[in-house]
Structure formats: C-alpha cells, structure tokens
Amino acid sequence: MSLVDDTTAHVPSYPAFWIALIAITVFAVQFVPYLLDPLGLSSFPGPVLAKFSNVWLPWIVSQNRWSVTVDQLHRKYGKTLIYCGAGTFVRLAPNHVSIAHPAALPAVYGHSSGTLKAPLYDVFGPFRARSIFSTRSRTEHARKRRIESPMFSPQSVRALEGTTRVHHSDLASQWDNLYSYVKQAENGGSREGMLGESAWKVEDGRVWFDCMPWFNYWSFDTIGDLAFGAPFGMLLAAKDTARVAKSVKAGLATFGTVSRTGEFAFETEEIPVTKLLNKRAELVAILGWLPKYWQSIVGTLAVFSGGSNASPKLAGLAVASVAKRLSNPQAREDMLNRLLDARDDNGEPMSPEELSAEAMTLIIAGADTVANTSCATTYYLARNQRVQAKLQAELDEALKAVDSEVALYDAVKYLPYLDAVVNEGLRLHATIGAGLPRVVPEGGITVLGHTFKEGTCVSVPIYYLHRDESIWGANATEFYPERWLDATGERKKAMLDAFTPFSVGPRACIGRNLALMQLHIVIATLFRRFNVVLESDYSLPVQDSFVRKPRWCAIGIKLRKL
Numbered sequence: 001m002s003l004v005d006d007t008t009a010h011v012p013s014y015p016a017f018w019i020a021l022i023a024i025t026v027f028a029v030q031f032v033p034y035l036l037d038p039l040g041l042s043s044f045p046g047p048v049l050a051k052f053s054n055v056w057l058p059w060i061v062s063q064n065r066w067s068v069t070v071d072q073l074h075r076k077y078g079k080t081l082i083y084c085g086a087g088t089f090v091r092l093a094p095n096h097v098s099i100a101h102p103a104a105l106p107a108v109y110g111h112s113s114g115t116l117k118a119p120l121y122d123v124f125g126p127f128r129a130r131s132i133f134s135t136r137s138r139t140e141h142a143r144k145r146r147i148e149s150p151m152f153s154p155q156s157v158r159a160l161e162g163t164t165r166v167h168h169s170d171l172a173s174q175w176d177n178l179y180s181y182v183k184q185a186e187n188g189g190s191r192e193g194m195l196g197e198s199a200w201k202v203e204d205g206r207v208w209f210d211c212m213p214w215f216n217y218w219s220f221d222t223i224g225d226l227a228f229g230a231p232f233g234m235l236l237a238a239k240d241t242a243r244v245a246k247s248v249k250a251g252l253a254t255f256g257t258v259s260r261t262g263e264f265a266f267e268t269e270e271i272p273v274t275k276l277l278n279k280r281a282e283l284v285a286i287l288g289w290l291p292k293y294w295q296s297i298v299g300t301l302a303v304f305s306g307g308s309n310a311s312p313k314l315a316g317l318a319v320a321s322v323a324k325r326l327s328n329p330q331a332r333e334d335m336l337n338r339l340l341d342a343r344d345d346n347g348e349p350m351s352p353e354e355l356s357a358e359a360m361t362l363i364i365a366g367a368d369t370v371a372n373t374s375c376a377t378t379y380y381l382a383r384n385q386r387v388q389a390k391l392q393a394e395l396d397e398a399l400k401a402v403d404s405e406v407a408l409y410d411a412v413k414y415l416p417y418l419d420a421v422v423n424e425g426l427r428l429h430a431t432i433g434a435g436l437p438r439v440v441p442e443g444g445i446t447v448l449g450h451t452f453k454e455g456t457c458v459s460v461p462i463y464y465l466h467r468d469e470s471i472w473g474a475n476a477t478e479f480y481p482e483r484w485l486d487a488t489g490e491r492k493k494a495m496l497d498a499f500t501p502f503s504v505g506p507r508a509c510i511g512r513n514l515a516l517m518q519l520h521i522v523i524a525t526l527f528r529r530f531n532v533v534l535e536s537d538y539s540l541p542v543q544d545s546f547v548r549k550p551r552w553c554a555i556g557i558k559l560r561k562l
C-alpha cells in the first residue's frame with residue numbers, strides 16, 4: 001500500500017499546463033465572442049485590444065488619458081476614410097461604441113431613446129440603496145426625479161441665492177486675507193506662510209497660492225448649507241475637512257433616535273473630504289469598466305487601497321450630514337426637507353440608507369463639479385489677460401451701483417460677456433468629458449443610420465464634441481468667449497447642438513440652474529475684485545476620472561482699484 005496519495009499524479013504540475021489553460025480560457029472568454037460578433041460591431045474601428053478585451057478602457061482610464069484618448073481616436077479614424085462613419089464611430093470595448101456627433105445626443109440620451117445607464121454606474125454608490133444618479137432602473141429614477149426636480153426649478157434656485165451669498169462673501173474675504181500678506185510683507189512681515197492648509201507666498205506685489213482647494217472649500221460649504229442647513233466649515237478653517245460617522249452602520253442605526261442637542265449619537269472622525277473623493281473617483285472610474293468578477297479582485301489591490309478606504313469614509317460624511325440635520329427639527333427649509341417629506345407609492349418615507357445615498361449624491365454631484373469648473377474657468381481667465389480685462393470692464397459697468405462685494409445674480413445673470421465666459425469655461429474644460437455610457441434596449445436603436453442591437457453600450461464623448469473644429473472653428477482649443485457672441489444662424493445652432501456640459505434627456509443634470517447661478521456669481525465676484533495671473537504659462541493638470549478635476553492651479557492675485 002502506498003503511503004502517499006497519488007490521485008494527483010495525472011495532473012501535470014509544470015507551467016506549460018497552466019499557461020495552456022489560461023490561454024484556452026482567454027481564447028474562450030475573449031476571442032470567441034470577438035469572432036462570433038453577436039452585437040455586429042466588427043465593422044467599427046478601434047484599438048485592437050479594445051475589440052476583444054474589457055481591459056483596454058480601464059487601462060486608459062488608469063493612465064489618466066480617458067477623454068483625451070477617445071478624442072484622439074475619433075480624430076485618427078476620421079482621417080482613415082476607409083472605415084464606416086469616418087471617425088464618428090469608435091469601438092472602445094467589445095460591446096461599446098463611442099459616437100462623436102451632436103446628432104447622436106438625442107438618439108442616445110433623449111427621452112424616447114429607451115436606453116438605460118450602463119453597469120459602470122453600479123460602482124458609484126457605497127450604499128445598497130441607489131441614488132438618483134446611480135440607479136439604473138427607469139421606474140426608481142422617475143420616482144426620485146419627481147421628488148427632487150422641484151428643488152432645482154428656477155424659482156427654487158433663486159430662493160437659495162440668499163443662503164449662498166454668505167459663502168461667496170467668505171471666499172472673497174479669505175482671498176482678501178491672503179492679499180493682506182502683501183501689505184504685511186511690504187512692512188517687513190513674512191513673505192510666505194500658511195493660511196489654514198493653504199500655502200502662500202508674496203512676490204511682485206501679489207500673493208500666490210493654489211486656488212483649487214479654495215474652490216472646493218467654498219463649493220462644499222455651500223452645498224452643505226443648501227442641502228443640510230449647515231456648512232462643513234471648510235472655508236473659514238481653510239481646511240479640507242469634515243466630521244463623519246466612523247461607522248456607517250452605527251450612524252444609520254441612530255437616524256430614528258437622533259439626539260436633539262446637535263451632538264452626534266455615534267462615534268465620529270475628521271476626514272480630508274476632497275482628497276478622499278479624488279482617490280475614490282480614480283478607483284471607481286477604473287473599476288466601473290471592468291467585468292464584475294474583476295472588480296472585487298482589483299478593488300482589493302494595495303495600489304488602490306486609498307480609493308477603497310475612501311468609500312466608507314465618504315459614506316460616513318453623508319450619514320453624519322443627515323444625522324446632524326435630523327437633530328435640528330427647527331432648521332430652515334433645505335433640500336433634506338424635500339427628501340424627508342417624500343413618500344413612495346405605498347406611502348413609505350425614504351429609508352435612512354436611501355436618504356444617505358441621496359445626500360451623498362447631492363454633496364458630490366453638486367459640490368465637486370462646480371468647484372472644478374470654477375477653478376478651470378479661473379485658470380483660463382488668468383491665462384488670458386485680454387479676456388479678463390474685457391470681463392472686468394463689463395462687471396465694473398454693471399455693478400457700479402451695487403453696494404455689495406458679492407455680485408447679485410439679477411445684476412450678472414444676463415451679462416453677455418460673463419455668460420460667454422461661463423459657457424467657454426464649461427465647453428473647454430468639459431467638467432464631465434467622457435461619453436456617458438448607455439445600454440441599448442430591446443428592439444435596438446438607430447443612430448446616424450446604424451442600428452445597434454440590444455445590449456450594446458453606446459456613448460457620446462463630451463470632450464470631443466466641445467473641441468470639434470468643424471463646429472467650433474480652427475481655434476476650438478482656445479479660450480475665446482467671443483465665439484458665443486459672434487456666431488449667428490446655422491453656426492450658432494451647430495454650437496448649441498454640440499454644447500452639452502450638463503448632458504441631455506431624462507438623466508441630464510438636475511442641478512444645472514444652481515450650477516449656472518453659482519458659476520456666474522463666483523466668477524463675477526472674484527474677478528471684479530481681483531486681477532488674477534498664472535505663475536507661468538503651464539497647462540492645467542487634470543485628473544480625468546469621470547469628473548475632470550484640476551489637480552492644482554497656482555495663481556497670483558492683486559486687489560483691483562474699485
């Protein structure tokens with residue numbers, strides 16, 4: 001009798017066996033569908049790896065080249081006329097086609113398209129309950145949209161202006177504080193230092209600092225106040241910080257029994273909100289494109305631990321924001337009221353988890369996007385002194401009778417040059433630059449003469465549409481607000497058809513009116529008060545992960561003579 005179990009003797013242990021097994025598996029999983037082409041996409045051009053593998057797109061995203069690569073591919077294949085559509089259609093994955101044409105916007109995103117959000121959106125929420133942004137169910141989305149739309153109607157947004165003013169004013173005051181270091185330096189004071197977490201230096205009669213964190217402080221405080229009746233306190237502390245629930249589960253459990261003293265009924269901790277948000281954004285933009293079985297493996301890799309750890313902490317922020325607001329029943333009307341009053345078809349209110357999911361969407365979708373757009377617009381204005389001077393002349397004239405450091409929306413809403421500046425910032429930066437992926441419904445859809453089968457993923461790349469020379473002219477990559485004022489007739493129509501910073505259709509941005517108000521007021525307030533220049537003629541460094549976030553933006557400011 002053998003003392004060893006030799007039943008494994010038939011299993012070859014040499015590497016060739018395993019290599020062969022992996023090769024056969026890869027062939028079966030990737031090449032067979034490629035060869036069979038069940039979605040009929042073989043005629044569309046694209047990178048070879050993208051045609052048979054789901055790894056190409058997440059790889060590009062991980063290299064921080066998402067919008068730019070898609071843009072380059074459309075241009076590349078546009079020059080190779082042998083392909084159908086001459087650059088309009090590019091295959092980004094075995095089942096995904098990017099369609100770079102304004103006419104594709106209504107076909108892919110419009111009310112009658114019938115498309116649904118793609119599985120990418122499954123990775124966005126840390127809660128089991130879906131938010132208005134992350135849900136892929138049409139019925140659930142329609143219910144949430146009905147509840148939340150009135151919060152963002154033009155009238156409701158106008159009513160919020162008063163609450164936002166204090167934060168515009170705090171931002172301007174903090175930049176005044178920074179500028180006061182110039183005078184102090186002239187009187188022998190220090191030439192560099194810190195205001196909160198913001199490093200500054202004095203040179204050439206200006207104070208120099210990175211403005212990106214300041215736009216974050218301002219924007220997050222504003223949304224905190226609008227949504228939950230209190231700012232996070234970032235702007236006054238000049239610090240990327242907020243108090244969050246240490247354990248989401250413990251936080252959620254207190255919602256029904258929350259204390260009325262303003263004290264949290266659970267353990268809390270301080271977190272650097274925007275730093276964690278950026279880490280999480282990097283990770284979800286990669287994970288979202290991977291098949292489900294890869295997501296759980298990749299998410300645990302040490303290299304992504306920052307992003308993985310960020311998710312529960314940001315969920316803790318939503319939980320703490322809701323809990324704090326619930327502890328103050330006397331709070332003025334805010335967005336949370338609307339969510340609290342909402343009832344489903346069975347008369348049931350939102351669960352604590354659903355409330356938190358919506359709160360997190362409001363914080364992230366509302367604050368991050370506005371901060372990034374404001375920063376990018378500031379960059380372009382600082383880089384273009386001609387444009388800045390022209391804007392300031394318009395603001396000086398329009399606001400000469402206004403006795404307030406913060407611009408009133410009524411006074412700046414219809415200023416043509418300011419409006420053109422805001423549009424140009426949204427166009428050129430393309431805060432959400434990627435194509436937003438949608439799944440083709442049963443029966444298929446036809447876009448620009450091509451019928452896509454059920455289950456195909458289609459998207460329209462915003463960054464490309466905003467820079468297409470055939471629409472915007474040879475100077476498409478320049479910051480040139482005049483284009484909005486000079487264009488008329490067919491040309492203006494073509495521009496408006498391609499301009500889609502907030503997307504279109506039933507899943508378009510719900511906060512558009514609020515975003516436009518915020519952008520008009522903050523640009524008018526800061527540029528009327530300060531002349532802003534860049535440290536050098538650098539390109540704006542951007543983290544391109546779903547939202548395009550400036551990584552930093554070093555500027556020098558000087559108080560204008562008002």
Ligand code: HEM
Nearest residue numbers: 132133365366369370373431432502503507509510511515
């Ligand atoms: C410059 C600022 C902003 C830009 C460029 C922007 C852009 C967008 C875009 C392109 C979408 C569609 C996303 C998709 O289909 O995946 C979207 C959706 C959304 N945005 Fe905004 N947004 C901005 C500001 C805001 C603000 C201020 C809020 C609210 C406080 C907000 C709340 C939302 C929500 C809740 C959705 C999901 C809507 C739905 O699915 O029904 N956004 N946004």
